[in-house]
Amino acid sequence: MPDGCLPPRLLNSDPEGFAWGVWHDRTPRLVAGIRDAHPYGPEQRDALDALLEEVASGMMSPLPRAAHDHDLWAGWGRERFGRPWAEAPFLWSESYFYRRLLEAVGYFGTGPWRGVDPFGHLKSAELTDPELEADLAAPADQEKLPAGERGEAKLLASLWGNRADLGFRIGRERNDARAEDLVSDDRARLWPLLGPSARVVLVADNAGRELLADLVLIDHLLEHGLAAEVHLHLKPQPYMVSDATPSDLAACVQRLASVPGTPADIAARLTRAAAGTRLRVSAHPFYCAPQPYRDTPADLAAEYAASTLTLMKGDLNYRRLTGDRAWPATTPFTTAIAPFPAPVAALRTLKSDVLTGVPAATLTALDATGPAWRTAGTHALLQLSP
Ligand SMILES: O=P(O)(O)OC[C@@]1(O)O[C@H](CO)[C@@H](O)[C@@H]1O
Numbered sequence: 001m002p003d004g005c006l007p008p009r010l011l012n013s014d015p016e017g018f019a020w021g022v023w024h025d026r027t028p029r030l031v032a033g034i035r036d037a038h039p040y041g042p043e044q045r046d047a048l049d050a051l052l053e054e055v056a057s058g059m060m061s062p063l064p065r066a067a068h069d070h071d072l073w074a075g076w077g078r079e080r081f082g083r084p085w086a087e088a089p090f091l092w093s094e095s096y097f098y099r100r101l102l103e104a105v106g107y108f109g110t111g112p113w114r115g116v117d118p119f120g121h122l123k124s125a126e127l128t129d130p131e132l133e134a135d136l137a138a139p140a141d142q143e144k145l146p147a148g149e150r151g152e153a154k155l156l157a158s159l160w161g162n163r164a165d166l167g168f169r170i171g172r173e174r175n176d177a178r179a180e181d182l183v184s185d186d187r188a189r190l191w192p193l194l195g196p197s198a199r200v201v202l203v204a205d206n207a208g209r210e211l212l213a214d215l216v217l218i219d220h221l222l223e224h225g226l227a228a229e230v231h232l233h234l235k236p237q238p239y240m241v242s243d244a245t246p247s248d249l250a251a252c253v254q255r256l257a258s259v260p261g262t263p264a265d266i267a268a269r270l271t272r273a274a275a276g277t278r279l280r281v282s283a284h285p286f287y288c289a290p291q292p293y294r295d296t297p298a299d300l301a302a303e304y305a306a307s308t309l310t311l312m313k314g315d316l317n318y319r320r321l322t323g324d325r326a327w328p329a330t331t332p333f334t335t336a337i338a339p340f341p342a343p344v345a346a347l348r349t350l351k352s353d354v355l356t357g358v359p360a361a362t363l364t365a366l367d368a369t370g371p372a373w374r375t376a377g378t379h380a381l382l383q384l385s386p
Pocket residue numbers: 022094162165167168205206240313314315316317319351352
């Protein structure tokens with residue numbers, strides 16, 4: 001679909017929109033939490049305060065001249081800098097906020113906070129949370145299922161693992177009691193794509209719980225003749241609170257390895273696979289860029305094109321696939337996403353406004369329950385294109 005025919009981008013300025021709560025509620029809480037959790041000096045504290053103030057009521061300013069990626073963002077932000085945050089598209093400005101947050105805490109600087117993940121305390125708390133024991137026990141339970149059901153159980157665990165998102169939990173209670181509903185489900189078309197020579201890309205979303213379930217799924221694909229190789233794509237730097245970086249992958253594999261039995265066996269197999277060519281890990285800079293997949297750089301597009309299937313995890317990847325635009329929710333997923341060079345499946349719990357590919361009858365029934373189902377993470381989808 002040509003650019004001019006696309007529906008409007010979702011903006012920060014809509015008081016009814018999901019973005020409104022992100023900027024007015026979640027972001028101040030997030031920044032306060034980061035401030036409280038670190039012994040930062042006045043420089044980092046002042047910078048965090050200034051960022052929050054700028055976001056709340058000010059004009060968007062560029063990165064400092066000395067930033068390694070100043071020029072890159074200056075190009076991307078040409079139409080945005082000097083204008084209010086409130087007027088910006090949600091997708092673009094949220095990405096830039098996380099880049100600015102790293103700047104404020106000196107993540108790329110030369111001081112003591114260089115390379116220190118500002119969300120690290122949240123991620124490590126999740127890996128040591130006693131509640132994680134149930135997730136660590138799941139792989140052994142899944143192995144007890146009939147052979148034909150194991151893959152399905154692991155795929156669903158990976159999909160629902162997306163609900164366990166630390167950024168999403170800020171300001172909310174976890175609520176596991178709600179019924180789990182798939183509003184759009186292409187699972188039956190997904191499995192036939194896989195086989196002993198398949199090359200699968202899994203574009204990860206969150207560290208901790210979600211990544212743990214993703215790793216169990218990857219191990220299953222490699223061990224059961226469903227993929228010859230899996231390429232695991234991670235974020236190159238801390239992003240959107242809990243998004244998985246290579247350090248988070250290392251921590252997750254170590255956590256698996258610390259539980260004797262099935263989890264430790266999975267960790268050992270994945271470590272062996274990564275030492276060879278069957279599991280390849282990468283972290284392309286585009287994964288922290290503010291653009292939709294419509295603007296995928298050629299090298300990454302070539303990787304997708306060479307794959308049998310790309311599994312895109314999570315809400316943010318869904319927003320980037322669909323351009324974070326106001327699509328009527330019945331728009332077919334394939335129509336809404338940018339032309340993708342090979343089969344792609346979105347595995348997402350619904351945590352923001354954009355939505356496509358939902359049958360009209362499902363929409364009517366769910367809308368009658370109120371608007372929360374669209375953004376509360378209680379519902380999910382698995383959509384495959386083409
Ligand atoms: O991509 P994820 O982890 O599934 O979800 C990230 C998220 O919860 O955070 C952002 C709002 O701050 C939105 O992209 C989305 O709702």
